[in-house]
Amino acid sequence: MSPDISEIGRLVMTLTTPDRSDGEESVPWTEQLVVLEGLRPNWHYEIRLCWPATMPTAFDLRVLDDLGVHHHLNTKPTLLHANMTKATTHRYLLIKARPDFVTPQKLSSAPAVTFELILDPLAFGVLPKSLLPVLGWLALAILVGLNLVLPLIHALLDEIVHGQRQKMVRIKSQ
Incomplete structure (x- = not known):
């Protein structure tokens, strides 16, 4: 072999x-x-x-x-x-x-x-050579997933922060 x-x-x-x-x-x-x-x-x-x-x-x-x-x-x-x-x-x-x-x-x-x-x-x-393509595709999927999910998480956090700021402004104005 x-x-x-x-x-x-x-x-x-x-x-x-x-x-x-x-x-x-x-x-x-x-x-x-x-x-x-x-x-x-x-x-x-x-x-x-x-x-x-x-x-x-x-x-x-x-x-x-x-x-x-x-x-x-x-x-x-x-x-x-x-x-x-x-x-x-x-x-x-x-x-x-x-x-x-x-x-x-x-x-x-x-x-x-x-x-x-x-x-x-x-x-x-350490890694079997046959595993390298799988790891490459996994890394690509993680990168694509992060590019899709991170903007959504950022928008959600911005919305939460904006809501908290509005509450703080209302509390200060009272």
Whole structure:
């Protein structure tokens, strides 16, 4: 998965659990190794997973470096390339999943779960880049709202002040 600086990295994947024929009660974890390429050094990223609520699934995500990945080489890695000219690096993301629901019958395997993996660079190390347009529109809406509401508030306050001044003049003239 490669985050281009102008767009967010997205990957739709499906994990299937292997058949369970050894008599164990629980369905085993399914693993998928994803290579995160094109990461800029010293940048921070957010990884999000989205999956249907109708498929309750427990996920375990682990970011691995080159040394930690050799234990998981039995899984076929998913690889996406970035076309970036600046210095980049890569990491490995190990995604483990298993069903997270109770069923009256013993499952030998669970239905496949399709999920979307989103890799979003953090602007200023804090805000996901995908949030910046929303914040821009929110700031614009606040400015437009203030330009519409402030004159009304000013007119209302002027009216109140004018009324109070008239009362003061009447009191002084008596």
